[in-house]
Amino acid sequence: MERIITSIRQGQVISEQVQIELIRKSLHLLISLVPLLAAMDKELTMLLLAAGTLFYAFAEQLRLTGSPVFIISSLTVSASRYRDRAHFVLGPVTLGIGAMLALLLYPAAAAAIAIYALAFGDSVASLMGKLIGGLRIPFTSGKTAAGSLSCFLAVLWVTFRVTGSAEISLIIAITATLLEALPSGDLDNLFLPVGTGMVATYLLIIN
Numbered sequence: 034m035e036r037i038i039t040s041i042r043q044g045q046v047i048s049e050q051v052q053i054e055l056i057r058k059s060l061h062l063l064i065s066l067v068p069l070l071a072a073m074d075k076e077l078t079m080l081l082l083a084a085g086t087l088f089y090a091f092a093e094q095l096r097l098t099g100s101p102v103f104i105i106s107s108l109t110v111s112a113s114r115y116r117d118r119a120h121f122v123l124g125p126v127t128l129g130i131g132a133m134l135a136l137l138l139y140p141a142a143a144a145a146i147a148i149y150a151l152a153f154g155d156s157v158a159s160l161m162g163k164l165i166g167g168l169r170i171p172f173t174s175g176k177t178a179a180g181s182l183s184c185f186l187a188v189l190w191v192t193f194r195v196t197g198s199a200e201i202s203l204i205i206a207i208t209a210t211l212l213e214a215l216p217s218g219d220l221d222n223l224f225l226p227v228g229t230g231m232v233a234t235y236l237l238i239i240n
Contacts, residue, residue, distance in 0.1 A: 050114075054163045057112040057124075058156035065152035067132050068145035079133060086129035093121055127222035134223065139230040142195060143237055147230030149191040150209040155225060158184035158213050174216035185210040192233075201236045208232045 070078040092102035093109060097120075101107065113122045128151070135147040162180030170176050189206035196202060212228045213221060 051163050053112065053114060054160055058160055060112055061128065061156050062152050064128055064132050065149060067148050071136055075136060079136060082129050082133050086126055089125045097121060123219045124222065127219045131222040131226040135226040135230045139234045143230050143233035146192050146195050146205060146233040147226040150188045150229040151222060151226045153191050154184040154188040154209045155213055155221065157187040170214060173214045176214050181210050181214050184213045198240065201240060204236060205229060205233050
């Protein structure tokens with residue numbers, strides 16, 4: 034009986050973690066709109082990203098001082114892990130900066146690949162890691178093989194949609210998967226687009 038109760042409680046905890054991750058990554062996926070917006074007006078897109086990042090940082094600071102901002106603060110709490118709620122939730126800041134760096138540093142196609150890797154690769158890895166679990170990869174702070182494989186497949190698909198090249202897509206997908214697996218916390222929102230964009234730029238130039 035005790036084992037059954039323990040199993041039920043563990044199942045409830047996992048279910049709550051998955052729900053939180055679904056909210057987090059649903060918001061995370063919105064960054065995939067950036068390449069489309071940048072194609073229409075890159076400067077305006079950069080301005081919107083910068084303004085949004087600064088506004089979020091201001092709202093998060095207010096939340097921590099006991100003055101939550103309507104909608105923004107409640108979304109932050111709903112989408113953040115329990116251990117992070119008493120602290121400044123850095124993820125949205127690094128997400129915005131990561132997208133801006135991709136737009137600033139790389140040509141349009143490479144920047145799009147970098148941002149799609151951030152939006153889809155990271156999101157799918159996190160969700161599948163929570164849903165499937167299983168084998169954990171050593172020295173990655175708990176990243177799972179299921180999550181990394183999901184990241185690889187997602188980036189492979191989106192890169193092929195952009196480039197039409199299986200070879201380029203394979204190399205970029207491997208790069209993104211390795212970067213996503215690094216135990217870097219919220220900083221993966223920086224490492225993933227910058228590293229993936231760098232490799233994508235090089236491959237697109239030589240091909």
